[in-house]
Amino acid sequence: MQIQSNFSLRHFNTFGLESVASFFAEVSSVEELTEILVDPVWRQSSKFILGGGSNVLFTQNVDALVIHPAIKGIDKINEDEHSIRLKVGAGESWHDFVMHCVEHNYGGVENLSLIPGTVGAAPMQNIGAYGVEIKDVVESVEAVSISEGRKRIFSNAECEFGYRESIFKKALKNQYVVTGVTFVLNKKPVINIGYGDVQKTLAEMNVSEPTIKDVSQAVIAIRRSKLPDPAQIGNAGSFFKNPEIPLEQYNSLKNAFPDMPGYPVSETMIKVPAGWLIEQAGWKGYRQGAIGVHEKQALVLVNYGGGNGNDIRELASTIQGSVEVKYGIRLTPEVNFV
Template identity: 40%
Template sequence: MSSLLNDYSLLTHNTFGFDVRARFARTIEDERDVADAFHDTRTASMPRLVLGGGSNVVLTRDFPGVVWLVGLRGRCILSETTDAWLVEAAAGENWHDFVAWCLDEGCRGLENLALIPGTVGAAPIQNIGAYGLEIAEYFDSLRAFDLSNGVIVELDCADCAFGYRDSVFKRLARDRYLILSVRFRLPKAWRARTAYADLARELVARGVAEPSAHDIFATVAAVRRAKLPDPAALGNAGSFFKNPVVGAAQYAELIAVEPELVAYEQPDGSRKLAAAWLIDRCGWKGRCHAGAAVHDRQALVLVNRGGATGADVLALSQAIRDDVLARYGVELEPEPLVV
């Protein structure tokens, strides 16, 4: 059984770098630890928070209960058919490292999701996506510990109810499951996804006309490093806001007054607006509130310049949301979990 840690600092367990503390914490390094923690009578009545890499959370205060620190490790190719590989990784595996491992094993498909911060277990919660791909496309199933009854279950794509940066784990099943491992089915019939403008431009700049999966992986990582701050150097949680989706009528009204509005047509005729463009147009890039700020190269990213609290970040995000709503009539929705 893993030991119960008292008055534990979460400074290194959230990428914003907020120095908040947990009343208790315990490490989860194998599935026995999960069961032991679940049945521990010392903390059974306390609030519980599950943390992986802490890359999509805003900690606003000391946590009055017990924090489970997920460190489950392991990855493998479960099976191979003539059409696909079935790969699995434990929830505590670093996402970027897992994508790199897949490519080294000859399993292509996830390369557009290179350098996304966080763990494998967090990926289905957020239905992470970038550069023309969401994990839902290659997701097969996951194993999870049901915190309502202590039973291990397997959930498929339908069970997870994936949406844009969304899943059942953020709605009806919030706080119900601890994800143990995730499986992806990666088809052998591979095609390069290079339509995203920033990726296409960088491939041209590198003189890569027919990119391999490794080429895309390296190029995506380079583009992300150029645009986004490293959380190890400047505290942040990546993109703080979702790109809002508006109907055709509202889009027509917006484009009439903002011809340069960046938007992407969706299959149902709606438009996904670039939240970064809206925020930048409102003049927020580089602006500060206490120790929190909008990054000067990417308006979607809120950063901790040093000494900021979770409350400072939330106050800044609310001011941005109010400004965008007043100017464009568009509601921005934050991505991170607020605790």
């Protein structure tokens, strides 16, 4: 294991923003991770855990030891007639893992195809798309405490999953490094095509009885049509969460803005698409120099090349204020600012 100094993180974040880490270490096993965490030389040093960098906005250099978990492996624990349990290394590409499951007809994650990032970062954010969240398939999360180097297994319940939230973003933020995730997947998949875009795309594909591979291909087609490829245009996918507001507030807004979409999340709460709010506030396709709002999806802030993280943060803040003035709704970023 090599520890490098003054290390550029530009290729370790999907915005493609320049940031320099004081020190950088890539760890390929739990043992290597533990070794560096308990090492007397590094034990008292500030540490920053960086996975695929698909949910981070660098606004400055990182004066810390940046640890990049590159722990690989997709291992079968056990299976029966109905399900299979897989333990997956934190450093595996999320999309590659989904493709592995689709190839083997393991159902449960096909709706999460083409989401960027690593398996280790997925439970921290409780990633979700098209009616599925990772909490639906996670059995447990293996993690190592940063302060002591001790391994702990978190059950699904202990992860305290919420909408784009988990205990790793709240009570235990910056206290653990996820090293592996155990999934329970369905060998007799139940197809989830409740979202209209998925149904529409499957119809365009002339698929009437979809398999999980069909659903995966439909989701990939939708995401490619709406979202820019980070390899081409720097971005972190959805920049803001879809806000959930009280039913009474939604009904009042609906009277003023009849076209406002909303989706019930409970008897008293309605989820409103953040992209719709941003677009209606006039931001879709906005550009200021090297940064802007994507022309096809207002929920995505972009770096066209040479952009600055602080400029993106300021743009996000301006959008928040604009939406709040018009609708009385304060948008919350999904992306973590550093």
